[in-house]
Amino acid sequence: MDKIIISPSILSADFANLQRDIAKIEQAGADWVHVDVMDGHFVPNITIGVPVVRAIRKVTVLPLDVHLMIENPLDYLPQFIDAGADIITVHYEACSELLDDIIDYARARGIKIGVSIKPNTPAIVLKEWLEKVDLVLIMTVEPGFGGQRFIEDAAYKIEYIKNNGPKNLILQVDGGINDETAKICKHLGANSLVAGNYIYKSTNIAEAIEALRTN
Numbered sequence: 157m158d159k160i161i162i163s164p165s166i167l168s169a170d171f172a173n174l175q176r177d178i179a180k181i182e183q184a185g186a187d188w189v190h191v192d193v194m195d196g197h198f199v200p201n202i203t204i205g206v207p208v209v210r211a212i213r214k215v216t217v218l219p220l221d222v223h224l225m226i227e228n229p230l231d232y233l234p235q236f237i238d239a240g241a242d243i244i245t246v247h248y249e250a251c252s253e254l255l256d257d258i259i260d261y262a263r264a265r266g267i268k269i270g271v272s273i274k275p276n277t278p279a280i281v282l283k284e285w286l287e288k289v290d291l292v293l294i295m296t297v298e299p300g301f302g303g304q305r306f307i308e309d310a311a312y313k314i315e316y317i318k319n320n321g322p323k324n325l326i327l328q329v330d331g332g333i334n335d336e337t338a339k340i341c342k343h344l345g346a347n348s349l350v351a352g353n354y355i356y357k358s359t360n361i362a363e364a365i366e367a368l369r370t371n
């Protein structure tokens with residue numbers, strides 16, 4: 157089996173100590189850093205923006221996995237790429253008509269591009285894009301906040317993506333992931349797990365990351 161890509165969400169880190177908290181996950185074996193960008197419109201919360209991405213780019217060698225929970229993501233792609241994003245995931249619900257332009261732009265700039273769906277959006281809407289993107293992100297909570305409860309029904313969409321997408325597609329899940337829910341997702345075919353609270357609230361981050369990977 158392929159290695160599971162673990163992408164800890166810094167939404168659960170201490171924002172006054174981001175450098176320290178990113179170093180913690182880097183030393184503990186994380187693969188990527190998951191950065192949750194929220195605009196107060198697409199979701200009812202405001203978090204991190206371009207300047208923070210630029211700042212954390214300087215303090216880690218890990219790929220920055222930037223999850224854009226924002227309206228009009230195409231307008232902001234250039235800035236996030238200039239700031240150092242390696243993987244950018246946009247929401248289907250925010251930009252379905254512009255998804256082809258977004259993919260073209262990401263290709264031209266040489267970054268990985270992902271598309272995400274919220275728990276109530278059916279997986280079939282992504283059918284025509286599965287061959288074109290690098291990553292599909294299935295949200296297993298309503299986007300907007302960390303620390304919510306895993307929605308198991310949403311996780312079953314992983315199977316559809318797995319069965320209809322190319323072999324090398326990165327199939328990521330995000331929301332309420334812990335050692336138990338990770339098992340369900342991996343069984344369904346996920347090969348990348350985002351986790352905020354489970355990792356940052358654990359007493360041993362290396363063990364938490366390892367548990368997500370191997371349980």
Ligand code: DX5
Binds near residue numbers: 298304350351353
């Ligand atoms: C939710 C974010 C998630 C969140 C995950 O809108 O996209 O990345 O930080 O947090 P946990 O793992 O605590 O559910």
Ligand code: ZN
Binds near residue numbers: 165190192223330350
């Ligand atoms: Zn996220």
